[in-house]
Amino acid sequence: MSSPLVLLPGDEVPSEYLPASSSAPLRLGAGLRLLSQPHPTTTSSSSTQAPSHVLTATQAGILSTDTKRNALSILSFPHRRYIPTANDLVIAQIHHSSPDYFHCMITPQAPHAVLGQLSFEGATKKTRPMLKQGDLVYARVLSIGLGAGAEVELACVNPATGRAEPGGLGPLNGGMVFDISTGMASRLMRASSSTGEQQDGVAGLVVLDELGKKLEKAGGFEIAIGRNGKVWVDCSNSGDVAVKATVAIGRCLTTIDEHDLNPADQKKLVSRVLRELKIEV
Amino acid sequence: MNKEAPLSIAERDFILNALREDVRLDGRAADQLRPLKVSFGEEYGHVKVQLGRTSLVIRVSAEVTKPHEDRPFDGLFTIAMELTAMGSPAWDNGRQGDLETYVTNVLDRVIRHSNALDTESLCIVKGVSCWSIRADVHVTDYDGNLIDGACIGIMAGLQHFRRPDAVVKDGQVIVYGLDQRVPVALNITHKPLAVTFHTFDEGKRVILDATRKEEQAAEADVVFGLNNAGDVCFMSKFSGSPVDAMVFVNKTSVALDKVKEINAIIDKALQADLAMRAKKGMAEESRAENDR
Numbered sequence: 001m002s003s004p005l006v007l008l009p010g011d012e013v014p015s016e017y018l019p020a021s022s023s024a025p026l027r028l029g030a031g032l033r034l035l036s037q038p039h040p041t042t043t044s045s046s047s048t049q050a051p052s053h054v055l056t057a058t059q060a061g062i063l064s065t066d067t068k069r070n071a072l073s074i075l076s077f078p079h080r081r082y083i084p085t086a087n088d089l090v091i092a093q094i095h096h097s098s099p100d101y102f103h104c105m106i107t108p109q110a111p112h113a114v115l116g117q118l119s120f121e122g123a124t125k126k127t128r129p130m131l132k133q134g135d136l137v138y139a140r141v142l143s144i145g146l147g148a149g150a151e152v153e154l155a156c157v158n159p160a161t162g163r164a165e166p167g168g169l170g171p172l173n174g175g176m177v178f179d180i181s182t183g184m185a186s187r188l189m190r191a192s193s194s195t196g197e198q199q200d201g202v203a204g205l206v207v208l209d210e211l212g213k214k215l216e217k218a219g220g221f222e223i224a225i226g227r228n229g230k231v232w233v234d235c236s237n238s239g240d241v242a243v244k245a246t247v248a249i250g251r252c253l254t255t256i257d258e259h260d261l262n263p264a265d266q267k268k269l270v271s272r273v274l275r276e277l278k279i280e281v
Numbered sequence: 282m283n284k285e286a287p288l289s290i291a292e293r294d295f296i297l298n299a300l301r302e303d304v305r306l307d308g309r310a311a312d313q314l315r316p317l318k319v320s321f322g323e324e325y326g327h328v329k330v331q332l333g334r335t336s337l338v339i340r341v342s343a344e345v346t347k348p349h350e351d352r353p354f355d356g357l358f359t360i361a362m363e364l365t366a367m368g369s370p371a372w373d374n375g376r377q378g379d380l381e382t383y384v385t386n387v388l389d390r391v392i393r394h395s396n397a398l399d400t401e402s403l404c405i406v407k408g409v410s411c412w413s414i415r416a417d418v419h420v421t422d423y424d425g426n427l428i429d430g431a432c433i434g435i436m437a438g439l440q441h442f443r444r445p446d447a448v449v450k451d452g453q454v455i456v457y458g459l460d461q462r463v464p465v466a467l468n469i470t471h472k473p474l475a476v477t478f479h480t481f482d483e484g485k486r487v488i489l490d491a492t493r494k495e496e497q498a499a500e501a502d503v504v505f506g507l508n509n510a511g512d513v514c515f516m517s518k519f520s521g522s523p524v525d526a527m528v529f530v531n532k533t534s535v536a537l538d539k540v541k542e543i544n545a546i547i548d549k550a551l552q553a554d555l556a557m558r559a560k561k562g563m564a565e566e567s568r569a570e571n572d573r
Contacts, residue, residue: 093289108286109370134290176295232291243299251308276308 007057007074018053019067029073030085030186030227031059064190078181078257082107082228084144084152089169089189091177091226092154094135102131104139104154106228113152115139120156120171121164129171136172136232138224172224175234178250182229184257189225206263207252210270215245218279223249244277285371288497296498300486306495307333311488312535317543319437319550325464326442330434333492334424339434340417341442345456348404348411356403357413360388360435368420384427387517388418391475391506392435395514402468405447410454412444414467425493428504432475437547439467441554471508472544475515476536478503484524487532489539503528505536509544 005017012035019026028034035054057063061076084090084106092104095112103112115137117128131137139154158165180188191205208223215221219238225231231253235245251273256266296306303311315333322329326341348355364372364381372378392398403412416435420427443464446457479491479499491499501521507513513533518524 093287105286132290134287134293136289136291172291174294175291177289177292243295243302243304246295247299247304247306247308250306273308277304 005063006061007063008060009058011057013055013057013063013072017063017065018055018072019065019070024070026053027069027071027087028055029071030083030088031057031061031074031076032072033058073186075186076183078183078260080179080181080229082182084113084141085227086141086144088141088227089166089225090139090141090154090228091172091224091230091232092137092139092228094131094133094137096133097131102137104137106152106154111151113141113154115154115156119154119159121162121169123157131171136177138169138172138226138232140169168224172232172234174236175222175232176246176250178231178233178254180229180231180253180257182227184253185225185227185229185231188231188253189227192225204263205256205266207256207266207270210267211249211252214270214274215249215279218245221245221249241279244279248273248277248279285369285493285497288494292494293498296495297481300481300488305488307492309490311486312539314490314539314542315492317433317546319433319547321437321441321550321554325459326438328434328438328441330430330437332426332430332433332490334422335426335430336420336422337427337430337434338419338421339431339438340419341435341438342415342417343412343442343444344415345405345410345447345454346413348408350408353408354404355400356411358393358398358400358403358415359413360385360393360416360418362388362418362431364420369423372423380427383519384431387428387475387504387506387515388431388435390517391432391473391504391515395473395506395508396470397436397473398439399468399470405454406449406452412447414439414442414444423493425491425496426477428475428477429490432473432506433543433547436472436474437550440469440472440547440551442467471510471512472547473506473508473512473514474540474543475504475506476539478505478528478532478536480521480524480528484522484528487528489535503532505533507533507536507540509541511537 007013033056035056037053057074059074059076061074063072064075065072090106092106092113092115095103095105097103100117101114102117104115106113120129123129137156139156142153142155144152156164156169164170187205188208192208218241219235221233221235223231223233233246233249235242238245252270255269261269299305318331320329321327328339330337330339346357348357362381362385364378365374366372398414403414405411416438418431418434443466445459446462446465448455476489478487478489479495480487480501480503481499488495501518501524503524504515504517505513506515
């Protein structure tokens, strides 16, 4: 199980790679699709443990399993095309608004996604955010619709609880957006969600930790990673080095993305970029 | 239907604020080019230009045609540029956008109208036949500053290109193949290049070689076309907000430095390519299985 499994589009996921625990539902991430489910009638007749699900890959990449969350996803090669998948966190840009919805761009040349005017934390008709064209929101993909012409729906709130879950969903004010590949975006998400000791092995990204340590004294930074290949960075707490710190973070991320640096080189790059921009650490 | 992705308000404000502190997103100085790489393909006149993340392929080709009626002594020279979906998802195949019209127009005026290529030397028989030189510009990736990139590519292509030798014998035009006679280099009169600046913050900040995001956030652009000797053959400020006259005066000298720098890079690449070809040519000729 420890050696990475490379799948090509159409390949079935071997059942031994599926997380063992069956109590929680299995979550499918980007690049995977459920091909068939066991019928209730057939499962009762078969006494042995038949493969319960047939999963196939829709993208080429390395299969990654998260036993804690009971989730499966494909780590694809670095490309810039984003295909919306339910439950992804994305950074969307408001294009225009209509009485009920904000129409947002997730990727510039794709059809617009809709975001309900009231799907923000604590939003009512009176308190809803007044977003205008060009504003950014950090949102979750609620549904991707079925069939041709289906609209992708976004939400900045968990409809079940009425809270912005995970925290930070909602309008993004100030800061700067940098473009990275979708693969890099998902690696960054994994690196930031996993615990410290397994981080190096999971995604090979230490850049955020390193930047966090170095910029702590200057005031730290806020970051939002969109699976659609966008990273929003804000350092407005850093006072007079705010702009430089933001540029430094952006440069580190895009360079690592382009050159696929290993952890040691990432640390070197962070020190070099901070030195070039003359940020005291 | 396809359009260039508009910048978000955050990006626009940030780029401007950063420039006020003299910081650019990629850490360059205001008057600094992105890393430029010029390389040549197998055939004469096949150039690849990589300017940061903007990349272009330029092909120069030649054919024999009839000259225009009113200019019997002149050959033809055309620059063909088409922005296809290959370069950016914002461009449509077969539909001409504003950017394409603008870039084609500037390229025409910088290179063609400044007579960089001596068209009279392309004449074979007066009023009957002449060479038609065509430079095709293909954009394979787009991250701003198409004009400078295309100019670099076309000039490098013209200098690299060798046309087949043609001879007039008893009123008959004989064109020799590239392997029959040594092909002829084109007659380049001077080497003009375009240098584009973008202005921000009511003309107070001026930067060279903008990326796509910087271009979109800019107020206006100023294009200079000049050659190594400092002759300005083109200068434009088509649209956007007003630019102070002193910007033109000051930036012309910066542009001259850049033109010299870029021309040096092109020359170096040309020399390296010629040296490599000479070496390979010798090896080809000395091979035993050649026809004799």
